[in-house]
Amino acid sequence: MKKFISILTIMFFFTLLPTSLVNAQELTKEQKIQYKNQIKEKRQIIKKNAAENKKLELKIDDRTEELGKVIMMLFDRELPPSEEKLSQIESKQEVMLKNLEQIANVQRSIKRLRKEASINVNEEKYQQAIENFNKVIVLQGKEKELLIAFDKNLQDFIELIKSLQYK
Secondary structure (H helix, E strand, C coil), rough: HHHHHHHHHHHHHHHCCHHHHHHHCCCCCCHHHHHHHHHHHHHHHHHHHHHHHHHHHHHHHHHHHHHHHHHHHHCCCCCCHHHHHHHHHHHHHHHHHHHHHHHHHHHHHHHHHHHHHHHHHHHHHHHHHHHHHHHHHHHHHHHHHHHHHHHHHHHHHHHHHHHCCCC
């Protein structure tokens, strides 16, 4: 009776074993080459997007320096800005802080996904690596949009501060 139960258990084990594990095949050399070429293309796109985003970041850095100078000139005035103008300044600052927070979150996600994709490539999990690289490309597009929005908000903020200087 024990032999019968053990034989049934073994039969159930093999019938319930997923076929993907039983029929797992190695990737052919051609498939590996195709995956590696796709990964190479994705990495080139990511590198290009990163360079574009870096240019935007440098532009934002220049505007930030300009903002610092404009703010120093504003507070050198004898008359401080009115309460209404100060509230406008605070609301603009809050919007810009939210933008910065979103940019930081996207950049963290990009870094994490790139690391995961590299690990996947090293482990020869090419499909997962390609999926992660695709996600990185999408996030880089979102980062670019956020950087452009932040740059616009920063420019508006500079214009607001400059308008206060002449009043």
